[in-house]
Every structure is written in C-alpha cells, then in structure tokens.
C-alpha cells in the first residue's frame with residue numbers, strides 16, 4: 001500500500017463556513033451534532049430516542065421510504081455525510097450512532113451484534129416503522145447483517161459496505177500480509193485487549209485515525225481536518241475507546257450466533273473496496289438467496305468518503 005503524502009490546502013473558493021463549534025480538541029474546534037446535521041442539505045436534524053434503556057443518537061432528514069445507515073470504527077454517523085443529501089432526496093434517511101458510538105450511550109455490555117441489532121429494532125419501532133432499508137459500513141455492517149438475520153420481517157433490503165459479518169475464518173486472518181496485498185487488520189487483535197487501548201489511545205485517537213486514512217485514502221483530503229477531529233473527539237475518551245474495543249471483543253459471540261442463522265431471503269448488496277472484493281465475493285453468496293457484490297475500485301475501505309457519488313448511486317439504485 002503506497003502512502004500518499006498528505007496534501008495541505010487552505011479551504012478553496014466556495015468552501016463552506018464550518019458550523020458553530022462546541023467542544024475543542026488540540027487542532028481544531030469540533031462542531032456539535034446539531035450544527036453538523038444543519039450543515040447538510042436536506043433538512044437534517046440531530047435527535048435522540050431512548051430504546052430499552054439505551055439513549056440513542058441519530059441524524060435524520062429527507063422524504064420517502066426509510067433508509068437507516070450504520071457506521072463503524074472509529075467513526076460516527078458523520079461517516080455518511082457525503083452521501084446523506086443525495087439519499088435524502090428519495091428516502092427518509094436515519095444515520096445512527098450505534099451502541100458505544102458518538103452521541104449514543106456507552107454501557108458496560110451488550111456489544112454483541114445481536115444485542116446491537118435489538119437496539120436498532122427498538123429505534124425502528126420508536127420512529128414508527130415496521131420494515132426498513134438498511135445500510136451498514138464496517139462494524140455497522142456487522143450490526144446491519146445481524147438485524148436482517150434476526151428480524152427479516154423488518155428488513156426490506158440490506159446493503160453491506162466493505163465488511164462481512166465476523167465468521168470463523170477470521171481466526172485465521174494473517175498478521176503479516178504479503179507485499180501489495182493490503183494491510184493486516186492488526187487492530188482486530190489489539191482491540192481484544194482490555195485497558196491497554198484506553199491507556200495508549202485516550203486523547204491520541206487522531207494518530208490512529210490518520211494512520212488508518214493514510215493506508216486507505218488515495219487523496220488524504222477526502223477526509224478533511226475537521227472530519228478527522230470529529231472522529232477523534234468522539235473516540236478520544238477511555239469510555240469511547242473501551243466501547244469500541246468491545247465491538248471486537250464480542251466477535252466470538254457474533255461468530256457463534258452467525259452459525260445459527262439461515263440464509264437471508266431479502267435482497268443483499270455487498271460493495272467492496274480494492275482489498276475486500278475477493279473476500280465479499282467469497283463470503284456473501286452463502287449468506288443469502290438474492291446476493292450481488294460489486295466493487296468500488298477507487299476505494300480501499302472508507303467507501304462513503306472515498307467514492308460518495310458511486311456509493312450513493314449504487315444505494316439509490318438498489319433501494320429503489
């Protein structure tokens with residue numbers, strides 16, 4: 001994986017004025033979720049709902065059939081900000097902070113994806129829906145898959161961005177990759193640890209984020225300074241780091257649960273970046289009866305931010 005030297009460019013002409021700031025971090029100010037939601041075209045608002053005792057944060061806007069978006073590690077609902085306006089022209093978009101993420105509660109437990117899927121079912125019902133369209137990215141894709149497997153009647157169509165559900169083959173993932181075969185997912189092992197991630201990363205998540213983006217983005221400006229500070233701010237506390245690692249520590253339970261699920265019968269779309277395409281082509285077809293996998297050949301992992309036009313077009317076509 002060639003690293004790209006980070007380009008630094010002053011905001012160009014037409015650059016939008018950053019929304020009002022709230023919390024501050026070392027480098028820049030971090031806007032509130034309310035300000036970020038308002039900054040997007042489509043009438044988005046930042047909302048909360050308490051579901052089974054869990055206070056969940058979500059950002060919603062647009063008109064049409066419901067389309068829920070679930071982000072992953074180490075990001076927040078803002079990971080979808082580039083595609084939400086396009087999607088909102090055809091759907092009622094609900095971008096969720098999952099259990100342990102962003103503005104949603106970070107309880108001690110419940111990070112197996114089946115429990116996290118039950119959180120989502122509670123939110124779906126609270127918002128008055130019985131059946132929804134669902135897209136997940138990264139850890140959010142694992143939650144989205146579990147939702148479809150456990151609540152097929154509540155799932156109209158399912159799209160997974162770059163990440164399949166954890167399965168037994170993950171125990172054989174290499175820690176040492178052959179040259180030009182992508183990066184080893186070393187954080188899958190690191191995030192199995194207790195306390196050390198919090199001790200090493202509290203207040204320092206920006207370094208990790210910059211490393212992840214340096215090994216994924218063809219152009220480092222695809223995720224801006226403010227975007228990075230938003231994610232770092234959301235994940236910098238020991239509590240947030242613990243919750244994020246808990247998503248990975250629950251993989252053992254998730255793998256056990258996966259073995260019990262019958263194939264999905266609703267339409268399932270997988271969209272993979274460069275290094276995950278072969279894996280999704282291998283892993284997704286056995287999980288469903290109506291499966292298609294396509295490649296985002298200009299992306300590595302952060303698809304909604306690396307190729308937003310391609311992703312929003314593919315999702316709008318799939319969920320039509």
Ligand SMILES: C[C@]12O[C@H]1[C@H](O)c1c(cc(O)c3c1C(=O)c1cccc(O)c1-3)C2=O
Nearest residue numbers: 073074138139163183212215216275300301
């Ligand atoms: C669940 C998750 O571990 C999360 C992480 O977000 C993730 C995942 C896969 C990647 O391939 C991948 C990443 C990731 O941050 C990343 C950065 C650079 C290259 C690259 O390939 C990746 C995952 O499945």
